[in-house]
Amino acid sequence: MLAIIALLLAAGPLLLALSNFRFYVAPPVAAGWQAVSVLIPARNEEATIGAACAAVLANRGVTLELIVLDDHSTDRTREILAGIDDPRLKVASAPPLPPGWSGKQHACAHLATLARHDLMVFVDADVRLAPDALSRMAGFMQRNDVGLASGFPRQIVRTWSEVLLLPLIHFLLLGFLPMALMRRSVNPAFGAGCGQLFIARRAAYLRAGGHAAIRASLHDGIKLPRAFRAAGIPTGLFDATDIAACRMYTNAHSLWEGLTKNATEGMATIKALPIWTGILAGGQILPPIVLVMEPGVASAGAVAASIGLRLLLARRLRQSIVSALLHPVGVAALLVVQWAALVRHALGVPATWRGRAYTVQ
Incomplete structure (x- = not known):
């Protein structure tokens, strides 16, 4: 059952991305000056x-x-x-x-x-x-x-x-x-x-x-x-x-500061983040785990869908192959950032950027 859930959650983003490739293209040169x-x-x-x-x-x-x-x-x-x-x-x-x-x-x-x-x-x-x-x-x-x-x-x-x-x-x-x-x-x-x-x-x-x-x-x-x-x-x-x-960003500190600054206006809200956690953990982190626990067609398909999408993106968008292969680790790190931002916001800790502090409403 876990393998099937992982396969379904991994296949959705892959299929949508394949559809989106038709629309996400480089712009043409303008006609005229x-x-x-x-x-x-x-x-x-x-x-x-x-x-x-x-x-x-x-x-x-x-x-x-x-x-x-x-x-x-x-x-x-x-x-x-x-x-x-x-x-x-x-x-x-x-x-x-x-x-x-x-x-x-x-x-x-x-x-x-x-x-x-x-x-x-x-x-x-x-x-x-x-x-x-x-x-x-x-x-x-x-x-x-x-x-x-x-x-x-x-x-x-x-x-x-x-x-x-x-x-x-x-x-x-x-x-x-x-x-x-x-x-x-x-x-x-x-x-x-x-x-x-x-x-x-x-x-x-x-x-x-x-x-x-x-x-x-x-x-x-x-x-x-x-x-x-x-x-x-x-x-x-x-x-x-x-x-x-x-x-x-040029180092881990500035990356953490920048991503947590943006998070609470994106997925890191009390309503959205539990849903995002389930979707991302189930479709991107779970596949290699179930492949080890329950080797089979469904678990292998889930891994192929999640990592395969990242490899497609790496080729099309000139991204790191290493990043694609470490995709489950990256998604886990992303969720850590999002939950940290949500907790920080709940505690009233202001976001900081460029030497300024902001309280996100």
Whole structure:
């Protein structure tokens, strides 16, 4: 019986991901010359901001302006920006953070008021865009009637904690979000994105309330698409593997801080997490256990479905094969992070990021 349960729970994400592969594709190059405002919030980004700006300014096929908002940095961020000699770059200073706002949402909201072009690309300072990235993102907006779209960059992983956890972003996206329904509906429940990379039409952004609609959020990847959908505006997703790369975290501490910060606005809620635990533990952790306990067709099929999906994702999205083979360990680690975040939230411990503390409502 355990083997059959494990097989069913493992097969579901595999089948859904195979269906989603039809929709989750790289965007095409835009037809014609497009104008794009690239907006980067920067708080203590001395290690990344120079390379981020260089990658943006190397883009071809578009008319672009790059606006970087220095969000009260205390390192060399402003000095590095001052050393970039390109008239397309504008550096601005963030106003004081108002009560009730998270730092990133406030920075992005202010950046939107400075942008001149209709297409606005919000990109994190640790993302490196390919030279054709902006043209292809604009091409996606040309071919799709959406107000907001998001791409999931290729995640660069080096430490063991990154190898185990970060590729699960795509596993959860492709294995549990029905993209066919997402494309046919503006239901906020189907809203998803990656906070590292968004492109929005100005009119749709204003209609949805922009980042002001999610001012207290720490997880814009989920909250911003849902705000657009709540306003009746469709959102979209594209595969950014070949047009953007990101080293999101550089050590286990920053990874823990970042993932627990986002968790309570995602699966780590008192209602959702027990369900997610059952689904993920049953379909992704249980299969190798039952294969040892009850060798047979069902248990072998469960292992093949769970690990097989990760191997497919690794090949398609240029992910670590080691991460795929250690998939049950990675899912177990993910659940530990989610439960720790839920307990911390229940105890009233604030989330921290970039030297700021936030209490998630």
